[in-house]
Amino acid sequence: MTVAVYPGTFDPLTCGHMDIIERTAALMDKVIVGIYENPGKRPLFSLGQRVNLVEQAVAGLSNVEVKAFKGLTVDFIHQEGGRIMIRGLRANSDFEREFEMALMNRKLAPDIELLCLMTSSQYQFLSSSLIKEVAKLGGCLEGMVPTHVAVALQEKFSAPVGLALGKDEV
Ligand code: ADP
Numbered sequence: 273m274t275v276a277v278y279p280g281t282f283d284p285l286t287c288g289h290m291d292i293i294e295r296t297a298a299l300m301d302k303v304i305v306g307i308y309e310n311p312g313k314r315p316l317f318s319l320g321q322r323v324n325l326v327e328q329a330v331a332g333l334s335n336v337e338v339k340a341f342k343g344l345t346v347d348f349i350h351q352e353g354g355r356i357m358i359r360g361l362r363a364n365s366d367f368e369r370e371f372e373m374a375l376m377n378r379k380l381a382p383d384i385e386l387l388c389l390m391t392s393s394q395y396q397f398l399s400s401s402l403i404k405e406v407a408k409l410g411g412c413l414e415g416m417v418p419t420h421v422a423v424a425l426q427e428k429f430s431a432p433v434g435l436a437l438g439k440d441e442v
Contacts, residue, residue: 275354279306279345282322283315284421285329288395292360303336304352329418346381361388362396
């Protein structure tokens with residue numbers, strides 16, 4: 273059975289993340305979305321909230337599980353019985369950092385293989401940090417985050433996010 277772990281901060285989950293999760297789920301027997309605490313990034317959403325938002329989004333995907341973890345990502349992958357780490361790549365912004373991390377992870381755990389999926393073009397410029405900025409300023413997030421994530425952002429900033437709630441992308 274091929275078990276892949278997709279680790280990240282997911283603060284919050286975007287449609288770019290969802291695209292990677294869905295494409296991985298179509299390739300692997302089981303996908304575990306691993307959400308790390310990452311206090312260094314001072315997340316807007318608590319670990320529990322981030323887990324909850326991803327759980328709601330993947331409810332329809334039977335081979336996807338969501339788990340929080342602390343410590344080294346490679347240790348978490350071993351613990352879950354996986355050998356494959358999934359990361360998403362946007363042009364320009366991600367490659368060098370991912371490459372550096374991949375080489376370090378290879379030193380730490382040579383048995384774990386990294387698979388990077390290229391972003392779909394419509395999500396190329398989508399990042400959680402940009403989403404938070406737009407949400408804070410009340411911009412429309414339609415098509416960029418699942419509807420329930422937009423609602424959670426709206427509640428965080430307690431200002432209208434200008435969402436058309438009719439469409440559900442999840
Ligand atoms: P991290 O703090 O580990 O970078 P993120 O939640 O920001 O956590 O991202 C998790 C993974 O998802 C990373 O591999 C990142 O490159 C990827 N990712 C983020 N946004 C997108 C996107 N729009 N398209 C494809 N992959 C993405």
